[in-house]
Amino acid sequence: MREKMQRFMSGRYGVDELSKFLNIFVLVFLVISMFAGWLPLLSIFYWIGIVLMIYNCFRMFSRNTSKRYEENQKFVNMRYRYVVKWDRMKKRFAQRRTHRFYKCPDCKQTVRVPKGRGKICITCPKCRKEFVRRS
Numbered sequence: 713m714r715e716k717m718q719r720f721m722s723g724r725y726g727v728d729e730l731s732k733f734l735n736i737f738v739l740v741f742l743v744i745s746m747f748a749g750w751l752p753l754l755s756i757f758y759w760i761g762i763v764l765m766i767y768n769c770f771r772m773f774s775r776n777t778s779k780r781y782e783e784n785q786k787f788v789n790m791r792y793r794y795v796v797k798w799d800r801m802k803k804r805f806a807q808r809r810t811h812r813f814y815k816c817p818d819c820k821q822t823v824r825v826p827k828g829r830g831k832i833c834i835t836c837p838k839c840r841k842e843f844v845r846r847s
């Protein structure tokens with residue numbers, strides 16, 4: 713059975729990170745759509761779920777492996793960027809009582825300063841631009 717499956721899948725693309733993510737999405741959407749009897753608007757989730765499922769199957773059985781690989785790479789990069797952003801937000805939230813965060817008006821670099829020092833002159837560590845803010 714397994715061998716048969718392997719032979720069937722050879723030359724096809726199969727499952728990657730993006731498929732796993734889409735699978736979870738399909739599941740979530742289908743579960744949400746179960747409440748459509750309660751709120752008819754939710755039936756749209758059923759159709760989105762079905763479309764995603766079809767797209768996922770298309771990716772799995774696709775023979776254009778380089779194109780699918782490229783899609784997956786894009787997805788993995790995007791996910792990585794979100795993880796980094798989320799991590800930064802968490803760190804910032806943890807320091808919200810002791811520090812303030814300002815963006816440099818020139819290069820948009822975020823600068824962290826200790827709170828409660830009144831008006832201070834901040835020097836951007838990246839471009840050396842000075843700007844005054846309340847801390």
Ligand SMILES: [Zn+2]
Nearest residue numbers: 816819836839
């Ligand atoms: Zn700067």
